[in-house]
Amino acid sequence: METRDAAGRSVSNEWLGRVMQEPVHPHPAPGSTARAAAQTDVLVVGGGHAGIEAALAAARLGARATLVSFRIDRVGEMSCNPAIGGLGKGQIVREVDALGGAMGRVADATGIQFRMLNTGKGAAVRAPRCQSDRHLYRAAALAAVEEAEGVELVEGAVVGLVLEERAGGPGVRGVRLADGRELTAPAVVLTTGTFLRAVMHTGESQVAGGRVGEASADGLSDDVARLGLRLARLKTGTPPRLDAKSIDWERLEEQGGDADPRPFSFGNAAPFPGLPQVPCHVTYTSERTHEIIRANIHRAPMYAGRIHGVGPRYCPSVEDKVMRFADKDRHQIFVEPEGLTTDAIYVNGVSTSLPAEVQEAFIHTVEGLENARFLRHGYAVEYDFVRPSQLADTLAVRAVPGLFLAGQINGTSGYEEAAGQGLIAGANAALWVQDRAPFVLKRHEAYVGVMVDDLIVSDPSEPYRMFSSRAEYRLLLRQDNADRRLTRRAAAIGLAPREAADAAGRKEARIRAAIDLLGASFVAGGRSRIEILRRPEASFADVADGLPALLELALDREEKEAVEIDVKYEGYIERQEENVARLAKQEATEIPADLDYASLTGLASEAREKLAQLKPRTLGAASRIDGVRPPDVSLLAIHIERRRRERAGT
DSSP: OOOBOTTSOBOOHHHHHOTTTSOOBOOOOTTOSOOOOSSOSEEEEOOSHHHHHHHHHHHHTTOOEEEEESOGGGTTOOOSOSEEEOTTHHHHHHHHHHTTOSHHHHHHHHEEEEEEETTTSOGGGOEEEEEEOHHHHHHHHHHHHHHSTTEEEEEOOEEEEEEEEETTEEEEEEEEETTSOEEEOSEEEEOOTTOBTOEEEETTEEEEOSBTTBOOBHHHHHHHHHTTOOEEEEEEEEOOEEEGGGSOGGGSEEEOOOSSOOOSOTTOOSSOOOSOOOOEEEEEOOHHHHHHHHHTGGGSTTTTTOOOSBOOSSSOOHHHHHHHTTTOSOOEEEEEEOOSSOOEEEEETOOOOSOHHHHHHHHTTSTTOTTOOEEEOOEEEEEEEEOGGGBOTTSBBTTSTTEEEOGGGGTBOSHHHHHHHHHHHHHHHHHHHTTOOOOOOOTTTOHHHHHHHHHHHHOOSSOBOOOGGGOTTTTTSOGGGHHHHHHHHHHHTTSSOHHHHHHHHHHHHHHHHHHHHHHHOBOTTSOBHHHHHTSTTOOHHHHHTTOHHHHHTOOOHHHHHHHHHHHHTHHHHHHHHHHHHHHHHHHHOBOOTTOOGGGOSSOOHHHHHHHHHHOOSBHHHHHTSTTOOHHHHHHHHHHHHHHHHHHHTO
């Protein structure tokens, strides 16, 4: 197999090994751009997963969108793990698909291993995941943008914002490029990933840039700060890439995909999957691995004090694992292929920024990797992000009309989280330009709604990642019912195709009809088939036998599973729906924007401080702020009602 670089070009292993010595890509020369729209409604900065969904969502709503990227050949790049989905994340991908987005379709077309995770657990936590061909994914994502009606691509380095005074404060009317051009639009969506004032670290080596071969966006970060937005620093990392030919595969545990894989996209047509499917493998660090890391921990940028940004606790570097979990004698490593036409192997679980020679030393102590050749060393990236409490639930910056943010600029991590935010920000930017009502998803409606609410209410100071445990209504927000929950609502405003909404409606009708048939059909002993299906050991096949009317519905596999889930979990689902209804009053009770928390008596000091800082829009949002206790919420409700009555004169 040949080895290819990030642009898909055939390259030598020697070239790939010079990761930190590679010069950053210079700003594109004037004229080296795709055709820019003469006029645009929504200007999207950044060609990652957030930027793609933002531009496509705006265009689906009838807006003219322009997507600006450092390099067009890097649009849709999988900068870290070549995989889509996973626990909590797979649900987001299915929601993005249900809302008309592209990620699920691109993942289906380029996946080389599909797995449904947590199949041994309840339906609420099952999640799809696929290993992707990195190069094919990028090509398919770029094609989705290039072929979209109403979307233009511009290659260029954004170095600043074009500002103007608007009613309510300073607004953004466009961006400045390094070659001197200005691109203008009523709405701007920043999806800048890890590029704001970014620095890459490998041991003592530091290089400006947000990704290997690409420059940092320093001027843009300065302009964001000049708007009065609060910035902070975060850190992320990536593991080494190894040469497949140098790995002793016989000594690794093979991890295959599902025999009958499921697509992400609800509209995916057979045959599926389209690409050959390949296995991943598993191995483990050893005590010798840990000894080498501990002996060199003073050379890790984070431990040496060269990195000040906060890293992700849920996905720590291998050096963090070794230091924080000293009682463990080994840590799991997933050895994953990056594609069908490359020998590059992603070693998931050993994200590191230790010096290159230390990386090679400890990797060579891992079983099966003793003779592994490095194609790329791991590194960390430190970058600016905007504290997300400054955003509205539309992902608009509250203090800057026309400016929207999505993705890692909001303090999140992950392709899927970025895609979900990009869709929400792009859609609302278009709706704002068109003077239409915003599109907002609540916590009980979508994982995307949980994520946005978490960001603007809790104002995380470390990289945010979605987990199913973050969703208190996760039984309502299953991966299998995202289309039933969201597609018809999205289609009502033009965000999803009408055909998809009709298909979701027919699916819902078939599921309801099947449940009705089971409830009306009785077997020996006077028990209905639906009572039998409620038993943990019973399956749809057990109760369908001998019921021709049910067979005539021609339910597909996912619809049969939906019938099982809806029947078996009926009581739990009803209780969650009752909780949603009970809390609806809190969610609908708006807190006056000018409420002076310092003057409110009875509130705990911590609650008063957090409320004044985060300024929640509703009583429900206030209740989810860390440090605000139920008694504080009750007192706040009393103050709000007293103020309402005073102003009403009652």
